[in-house]
Amino acid sequence: MTAAPGSVQKSEEEWRAVLSPEQFRILRQKGTEYPGTGEYDKFYGEGVYNCAGCGTPLYRSTTKFNSGCGWPAFYEGIPGAINRTPDPDGRRIEITCAACGGHLGHVFKGEGFPTPTDERHCVNSISLKFTPANSDAKI
Numbered sequence: 705m706t707a708a709p710g711s712v713q714k715s716e717e718e719w720r721a722v723l724s725p726e727q728f729r730i731l732r733q734k735g736t737e738y739p740g741t742g743e744y745d746k747f748y749g750e751g752v753y754n755c756a757g758c759g760t761p762l763y764r765s766t767t768k769f770n771s772g773c774g775w776p777a778f779y780e781g782i783p784g785a786i787n788r789t790p791d792p793d794g795r796r797i798e799i800t801c802a803a804c805g806g807h808l809g810h811v812f813k814g815e816g817f818p819t820p821t822d823e824r825h826c827v828n829s830i831s832l833k834f835t836p837a838n839s840d841a842k843i
């Protein structure tokens with residue numbers, strides 16, 4: 705499933721109905737999960753990470769790397785799937801799902817990781833839902 709940018713619109717009540725309280729706190733209220741606790745922090749299965757809110761594919765497992773920061777790290781999102789918005793303090797860049805606006809985490813650049821982009825998408829596990837490559841789901 706691929707959703708066009710901004711195509712998933714729900715009210716706060718509708719989101720509360722489909723998300724767990726913790727998913728709601730992070731995806732819709734821009735919360736952050738405690739480092740080192742996320743389901744995908746040290747997970748390296750082959751497949752695709754979809755938005756936990758709307759199911760849009762966001763990251764491929766081939767772009768995931770071990771940053772040691774305590775959250776899943778990716779050096780590149782699926783083209784067009786991720787929006788970037790500077791935080792009000794101007795220090796960090798927030799990343800959100802382009803389709804539903806769900807909060808994913810932040811992106812950092814120029815940290816010197818040996819990746820093709822030298823970017824680190826620092827993403828909350830709870831914002832993601834992994835689909836293994838060998839499943840029947842169409843990607």
Ligand SMILES: [Zn+2]
Pocket residue numbers: 712755756757758759760801802803804805806
């Ligand atoms: Zn989404």
